[in-house]
Amino acid sequence: xxxxxxxxxxxxxxxxxxxxxxxxxxxxxxxxxxxxxxxxxxxxxxxxxxxxxxxxxxxxxxxxxxxxxxxxxxxxxxxxxxxxxxxxxxxxxxxxxxxxxxxxxxxxxxxxxxxxxxxxxxxxxxxxxxxxxxxxxxxxxxxxxxxxxxxxxxxxxxxxxxxxxxxxxxxxxxxxxxxxxxxxxxxxxxxxxxxxxxxxxxxxxxxxxxxxxxxxxxxxxxxxxxxxxxxxxxxxxxxxxxxxxxxxxxxxxxxxxxxxxxxxxxxxxxxxxxxxxxxxxxxxxxxxxxxxxxxxxxxxxxxxxxxxxxxxxxxxxxxxxxxxxxxxxxxxxxxxxxxxxxxxxxxxxxxxxxxxxxxxxxxxxxxxxxxxxxxxxxxxxxxxxxxxxxxxxxxxxxxxxxxxxxxxxxxxxxxxxxxxxxxxxx
Amino acid sequence: xxxxxxxxxxxxxxxxxxxxxxxxxxxxxxxxxxxxxxxxxxxxxxxxxxxxxxxxxxxxxxxxxxxxxxxxxxxxxxxxxxxxxxxxxxxxxxxxxxxxxxxxxxxxxxxxxxxxxxxxxxxxxxxxxxxxxxxxxxxxxxxxxxxxxxxxxxxxxxxxxxxxxxxxxxxxxxxxxxxxxxxxxxxxxxxxxxxxxxxxxxxxxxxxxxxxxxxxxxxxxxxxxxxxxxxxxxxxxxxxxxxxxxxxxxxxxxxxxxxxxxxxxxxxxxxxxxxxxxxxxxxxxxxxxxxxxxxxxxxxxxxxxxxxxxxxxxxxxxxxxxxxxxxxxxxxxxxxxxxxxxxxxxxxxxxxxxxxxxxxxxxxxxxxxxxxxxxxxxxxxxxxxxxxxxxxxxxxxxxxxxxxxxxxxxxxxxxxxxxxxxxxxx
Numbered sequence: 001x002x003x004x005x006x007x008x009x010x011x012x013x014x015x016x017x018x019x020x021x022x023x024x025x026x027x028x029x030x031x032x033x034x035x036x037x038x039x040x041x042x043x044x045x046x047x048x049x050x051x052x053x054x055x056x057x058x059x060x061x062x063x064x065x066x067x068x069x070x071x072x073x074x075x076x077x078x079x080x081x082x083x084x085x086x087x088x089x090x091x092x093x094x095x096x097x098x099x100x101x102x103x104x105x106x107x108x109x110x111x112x113x114x115x116x117x118x119x120x121x122x123x124x125x126x127x128x129x130x131x132x133x134x135x136x137x138x139x140x141x142x143x144x145x146x147x148x149x150x151x152x153x154x155x156x157x158x159x160x161x162x163x164x165x166x167x168x169x170x171x172x173x174x175x176x177x178x179x180x181x182x183x184x185x186x187x188x189x190x191x192x193x194x195x196x197x198x199x200x201x202x203x204x205x206x207x208x209x210x211x212x213x214x215x216x217x218x219x220x221x222x223x224x225x226x227x228x229x230x231x232x233x234x235x236x237x238x239x240x241x242x243x244x245x246x247x248x249x250x251x252x253x254x255x256x257x258x259x260x261x262x263x264x265x266x267x268x269x270x271x272x273x274x275x276x277x278x279x280x281x282x283x284x285x286x287x288x289x290x291x292x293x294x295x296x297x298x299x300x301x302x303x304x305x306x307x308x309x310x311x312x313x314x315x316x317x318x319x320x321x322x323x324x325x326x327x328x329x330x331x332x333x334x335x336x337x338x339x340x341x342x343x344x345x346x347x348x349x350x351x352x353x354x355x356x357x358x359x360x361x362x363x364x365x366x367x368x369x370x371x372x373x374x375x376x377x378x379x380x381x382x383x384x385x386x387x388x389x390x391x392x393x394x395x396x397x398x399x400x401x402x403x404x405x406x407x408x409x410x411x412x413x414x415x416x417x418x419x420x421x422x423x424x425x426x
Numbered sequence: 427x428x429x430x431x432x433x434x435x436x437x438x439x440x441x442x443x444x445x446x447x448x449x450x451x452x453x454x455x456x457x458x459x460x461x462x463x464x465x466x467x468x469x470x471x472x473x474x475x476x477x478x479x480x481x482x483x484x485x486x487x488x489x490x491x492x493x494x495x496x497x498x499x500x501x502x503x504x505x506x507x508x509x510x511x512x513x514x515x516x517x518x519x520x521x522x523x524x525x526x527x528x529x530x531x532x533x534x535x536x537x538x539x540x541x542x543x544x545x546x547x548x549x550x551x552x553x554x555x556x557x558x559x560x561x562x563x564x565x566x567x568x569x570x571x572x573x574x575x576x577x578x579x580x581x582x583x584x585x586x587x588x589x590x591x592x593x594x595x596x597x598x599x600x601x602x603x604x605x606x607x608x609x610x611x612x613x614x615x616x617x618x619x620x621x622x623x624x625x626x627x628x629x630x631x632x633x634x635x636x637x638x639x640x641x642x643x644x645x646x647x648x649x650x651x652x653x654x655x656x657x658x659x660x661x662x663x664x665x666x667x668x669x670x671x672x673x674x675x676x677x678x679x680x681x682x683x684x685x686x687x688x689x690x691x692x693x694x695x696x697x698x699x700x701x702x703x704x705x706x707x708x709x710x711x712x713x714x715x716x717x718x719x720x721x722x723x724x725x726x727x728x729x730x731x732x733x734x735x736x737x738x739x740x741x742x743x744x745x746x747x748x749x750x751x752x753x754x755x756x757x758x759x760x761x762x763x764x765x766x767x768x769x770x771x772x773x774x775x776x777x778x779x780x781x782x783x784x785x786x787x788x789x790x791x792x793x794x795x796x797x798x799x800x801x802x803x804x805x806x807x808x809x810x811x812x813x814x815x816x817x818x819x820x821x822x823x824x825x826x827x828x829x830x831x832x833x834x835x836x837x838x839x840x841x842x843x844x845x846x847x848x849x850x851x852x
Contacts, residue, residue, distance in 0.1 A: 046577065065489040074622035082623040085577040102581040151472065151511040155528035195498035197508045 030334020457761025
């Protein structure tokens, strides 16, 4: 049996520690499969989460097991790779130590792929009332809030209370906000009505609030307008140029206007994980570590920072976006660069991001897709979006499960994912 | 839209309130489908849980959505049936009121099917360290403990700590305890080893502790001995005539012997829900309400108590056991009796329990089955057990999902259910 990992090193092979089992970290670990080194992957969760589909768990279309996969299962076949469940608390770049809740671990090479979390722009008190959507626990918490709002409305004899409880506010008009608003509209209009007697879920009010002049600003204006029109047809109130000025247990404030709501979802901003603080490194406004085009920390060629926690301008002077394909490409690049270095090769060419396109789904049958000069909208876009997401889901089983779950739910408006599970006290 | 349920009655039809969406409550609701009454089903959870398979969620073989089904989904097609998510706090039998966290509801006829919970025999402080297995939340809490014990062992450099963390104690040798011990042995010996480097899950120590002279006392002695031998072959230490004298965060005490453990599971006893206290009714030692052979409360023909929360001796002088088929039969009886009474029929014949047999599974390929004079053991018993359980799972989708999940996992030792999901703070 291999020695326990620790600061006492017994193996002569160099050790690569990868922190984070998201798209970036896993891609790095896979690229190191046959490299002459020991690899340790540390994550505070035991599973990789397919974040692009979190909103479907949050809206009760999929179950957590459909979009998450134990990291051990993904990397179990790589004999020289060990997976540890622990939370990083600090990094000592001089001693080359990762300090965690499960002990300290020495590294020869370090890959930080710790991702991003929600940013409330100085209003951290809003977090309790408006959860974001980054982890599986966020998605189940949002699902619980949405479903319980309908349950409470069913119990209420007061029409005003019922209307307030079945009002849902999504803050932020990027892809996550658009997907959440569309999915809530779908579940409220089509899936829930047969189940309720006293409240009509089809009358639910869904607001998508965007501070900027249009939703989906990363898309061309035409697609953006198309998405807004689709959402409005689905009954979503799209408010652009509207800034949220307050969020509490009862709802949101838009300037002086109060909107009572049964659930508020935050999709307005992200910030990088504390990697910059751990490293004592320079960060951009979103807290991302500034790294060179070889993805290493300036002055520390043994430290790679990749994925959403890195601020990178690539070899073609393109600012790399915070998308899953970009994270995968960075992870693959870092893993290959390390493998090459350990084999004595000279430094590789700098990282170059290949943009594969932009996708956003708007509801049960509609999506917008921009792939170079190709533009898809409506059902064709949705079908393409579904194919791409199922294809990229990790693991054959998950692919089959998600595909069949989607197909089944599409046909039947299935209800299996609609469980409210209390948070256990443990 | 129907009026909100409340103490203000607007419909002239009699109202039947069913408290509890378990096997008994659902069977009663279904039997009332076409009866001339309004039906309200109240449960504190939004889902029916298929309790006989909870241990498979606890041991990461199935996901919660495989064995739970929203009550609204089951009864959504019954137009005169309303489902409410609320917790009962009291019952006023004189005013015929059910008081809940969601308001008070008047009834003409009441069916109490609130089930049972764990009993710690005066040691309620053990509950925090040794969760039982009644609700979905119990199962996910146990799954989290078992998986985290292996994770912590993987992080430990100390062999003694590793052995302690990978010791699992199941208290109680009834069917639930036997199933838990066998399933933990399976997951430790076959499923987990490829995923770990520093700890060998196959070396996990699993103890099944029974205070009585033999495990599975409700089975004939021969089957009981067969089960014990099967468990021992799987590496489970079966300790009969051993009473647990203490449980804390570090493990259990057996007399003066301390056994350090990574997780302790309680399967030693149940007690009825507080229905007897709500009713001010006579209860047996396990807290179950004593009802007549027509399943009504003495002196209150409008109050039925059924399932695990009732102490019933049937028309043939048989004490009705706390099994799922018995709960279903009682629910069906109560529903039919109410429907007949509302149609003006005379009182039905008293309840008579039809025992369908005893089943207990012992691991991945072995079960014991006693059906009248028919006895099945080993793989044949296991196959029979699997067929019966899949057949009785509610809902076509669940049947398909569980069957395919089992088949897939049997072939691949699949890992999809092995997610550790933090309890959300919400």
